[in-house]
Amino acid sequence: MATSLAPTTDPGPATGGERRSAVRALLRLWPYVRPVRARWTGAAVVAVVASCLGLVFPLVLKWIVDGPVADRDPGGVWLGAGVLLALGLAEALLFGLRRWLVARPLAGVEAAMRADLYRHLQRLPVAFHDRWASGQLLSRATTDLMVVRMFLAFPLTFLIVNGVTIVAGLALLVVQDWGLGLVLLAPAVPLIAVCYRFEHGYADASRRAQDQVGDLTTVVEESVLGIRIIKGFGRHRSQARAFRDLSRTLRGTELVKARLLAGILAVITLLPEAALGAALVLGTVQVADGGLSAGTLVAFLSTALALRWPIESIGFLLAMSQEAATATRRFFEVMDEPEETEPDAVAPGAVAGGDGLRFDGVEFRYPDAEAGSVPTLRRVDLHIRSGETMALVGATGSGKTTLTALVPRLYDVTGGRITLDGRDIAAMSRAELRTLVSMAFEEPTLFSASVAENVRMGAPGAGDAELERALGVAQADFVARLPQGAATEVGEQGLSLSGGQRQRLALARSVVGAPRFLILDDPLSALDVHTEAAVEAALRRVLADSTALVVAHRPSTVLLADRVALLSEGRVTAVGTHHELLRTNAEYRHLMSGDDTDPERAAQA
Numbered sequence: 169m170a171t172s173l174a175p176t177t178d179p180g181p182a183t184g185g186e187r188r189s190a191v192r193a194l195l196r197l198w199p200y201v202r203p204v205r206a207r208w209t210g211a212a213v214v215a216v217v218a219s220c221l222g223l224v225f226p227l228v229l230k231w232i233v234d235g236p237v238a239d240r241d242p243g244g245v246w247l248g249a250g251v252l253l254a255l256g257l258a259e260a261l262l263f264g265l266r267r268w269l270v271a272r273p274l275a276g277v278e279a280a281m282r283a284d285l286y287r288h289l290q291r292l293p294v295a296f297h298d299r300w301a302s303g304q305l306l307s308r309a310t311t312d313l314m315v316v317r318m319f320l321a322f323p324l325t326f327l328i329v330n331g332v333t334i335v336a337g338l339a340l341l342v343v344q345d346w347g348l349g350l351v352l353l354a355p356a357v358p359l360i361a362v363c364y365r366f367e368h369g370y371a372d373a374s375r376r377a378q379d380q381v382g383d384l385t386t387v388v389e390e391s392v393l394g395i396r397i398i399k400g401f402g403r404h405r406s407q408a409r410a411f412r413d414l415s416r417t418l419r420g421t422e423l424v425k426a427r428l429l430a431g432i433l434a435v436i437t438l439l440p441e442a443a444l445g446a447a448l449v450l451g452t453v454q455v456a457d458g459g460l461s462a463g464t465l466v467a468f469l470s471t472a473l474a475l476r477w478p479i480e481s482i483g484f485l486l487a488m489s490q491e492a493a494t495a496t497r498r499f500f501e502v503m504d505e506p507e508e509t510e511p512d513a514v515a516p517g518a519v520a521g522g523d524g525l526r527f528d529g530v531e532f533r534y535p536d537a538e539a540g541s542v543p544t545l546r547r548v549d550l551h552i553r554s555g556e557t558m559a560l561v562g563a564t565g566s567g568k569t570t571l572t573a574l575v576p577r578l579y580d581v582t583g584g585r586i587t588l589d590g591r592d593i594a595a596m597s598r599a600e601l602r603t604l605v606s607m608a609f610e611e612p613t614l615f616s617a618s619v620a621e622n623v624r625m626g627a628p629g630a631g632d633a634e635l636e637r638a639l640g641v642a643q644a645d646f647v648a649r650l651p652q653g654a655a656t657e658v659g660e661q662g663l664s665l666s667g668g669q670r671q672r673l674a675l676a677r678s679v680v681g682a683p684r685f686l687i688l689d690d691p692l693s694a695l696d697v698h699t700e701a702a703v704e705a706a707l708r709r710v711l712a713d714s715t716a717l718v719v720a721h722r723p724s725t726v727l728l729a730d731r732v733a734l735l736s737e738g739r740v741t742a743v744g745t746h747h748e749l750l751r752t753n754a755e756y757r758h759l760m761s762g763d764d765t766d767p768e769r770a771a772q773a
């Protein structure tokens with residue numbers, strides 16, 4: 169996973185097209201909402217009923233004022249008060265029921281989306297993870313999905329509930345007194361225009377903020393993982409500065425959002441309040457003139473007041489919806505990335521007797537390489553015979569790691585083909601390829617699990633005997649001295665172990681399944697010479713049964729191999745035994761001896 173400060177291909181702020189399609193973005197949630205649609209709809213209906221019950225209060229008030237109060241009938245007043253109390257209780261119970269109906273299903277929706285995202289991330293090619301910063305993926309899997317759940321639980325329901333309540337309330341107002349009703353309706357047109365403008369401005373700010381949260385997450389993750397380097401080099405101040413700068417940028421964006429929200433809330437509150445004030449004055453004049461009953465005015469004003477919350481809430485409901493649309497887009501940006509492909513047709517069976525590992529005219533260019541640049545690997549032809557061990561030697565940056573990464577298809581060749589026992593790996597299922605090929609890298613990656621679990625990742629069905637054998641080959645005798653032996657947890661990334669111990673566990677993981685093909689990328693670099701010699705002796709026995717490609721920098725590792733291939737600027741320029749190449753190839757001699765004579769000049773000499 170890339171851990172650069174900024175995501176290299178981080179999608180920028182929402183474009184105009186993206187902004188217009190907030191509804192379209194949210195509609196993409198339907199497959200996840202579908203299984204809970206009945207409960208969600210039930211909850212929305214319950215909320216609409218509860219909210220509309222609020223509009224009955226003014227009608228009861230009108231009855232109390234024009235009836236029992238005008239007639240001085242205390243019994244009627246008590247009856248009215250009882251009805252109001254019952255209405256209040258019913259409203260509270262219905263809102264409680266709504267919450268109960270949606271809480272569990274929506275937690276399920278969030279969990280299902282998160283599981284899908286995680287599954288998809290596992291299936292995306294390594295090239296995708298090279299491009300995306302880890303914090304961007306973490307923030308999408310956590311914050312964004314939480315925003316989506318909250319949108320489904322609250323703003324979506326209440327945009328509908330409040331919409332219905334506002335329409336019903338305005339209808340009641342117009343029926344009660346159409347003149348005063350029209351006064352209250354007057355702000356509707358400017359309000360719609362303001363909401364429309366707000367949506368556009370808020371979409372941009374919300375996209376920026378959510379991307380910046382991703383960048384911030386990346387910095388935090390990098391700082392935690394790289395704490396030893398940061399402390400060792402005394403970089404905590406510069407790291408803290410980088411963090412502060414990013415959080416200041418995020419704070420700025422959040423303030424832009426807050427300003428936009430404050431603006432719309434001010435307008436949404438002010439205009440209806442002004443209209444209400446005007447209606448109050450007009451209504452009082454009408455009551456004084458005898459054109460309107462006091463009860464009707466009380467009912468009218470109570471209805472208008474009951475509509476205050478539904479109207480005022482629209483601002484932040486729209487803001488939360490916009491954030492959910494952005495979160496949904498960010499989720500699907502990852503989900504829309506194509507997964508690793510599986511072959512249409514299965515490769516024909518292996519050549520009898522085995523043909524080993526072949527690179528036929530292999531060419532490779534990293535997906536993010538500049539167009540027209542020289543490919544990392546060019547016309548690589550190499551044959552590692554069945555049961556043979558081939559060392560791969562080359563100057564730093566010559567493409568050794570890249571070549572080894574092509575065999576387990578961490579990347580796909582961009583030209584030529586690779587065959588295992590005569591079968592093109594591009595026509596094999598990845599599952600089958602992974603059973604045939606095993607690998608260990610120079611940088612050993614361990615997971616927060618026990619030693620045994622880490623090693624068994626190489627062959628999930630491996631029994632205790634295989635585990636012991638693999639630990640023996642890797643000379644991982646230190647495992648027996650750990651507090652719980654192979655059951656000891658190694659901590660996050662195995663950081664409780666030394667570099668050499670981690671390398672030996674990674675090596676044990678690569679050999680535990682006795683793989684047919686073994687790819688080792690300089691796996692002994694962190695070992696002292698004595699341990700390296702012991703591991704090599706044990707590896708020689710394992711390698712006798714496997715076809716192996718071993719990246720090597722030191723003569724001691726090269727001596728493990730039957731033959732050596734020299735990789736020079738992405739091309740195999742010589743193949744032979746260690747002694748042949750020492751005799752005939754100046755570049756090889758230079759690499760192995762560590763002498764600093766210019767190989768070109770040495771060759772000319």
Ligand SMILES: Nc1ncnc2c1ncn2[C@@H]1O[C@H](COP(=O)(O)OP(=O)(O)OP(=O)(O)O)[C@@H](O)[C@H]1O
Nearest residue numbers: 298534537544562563564565566567568569570571
């Ligand atoms: N993920 C990547 N995206 C783009 N270019 C890459 C990527 N990984 C490596 N490269 C480039 O490919 C070239 C070969 O790198 P590679 O790691 O294969 O070299 P190497 O021979 O293994 O080097 P070393 O001995 O230092 O490990 C280098 O120029 C490197 O910058």
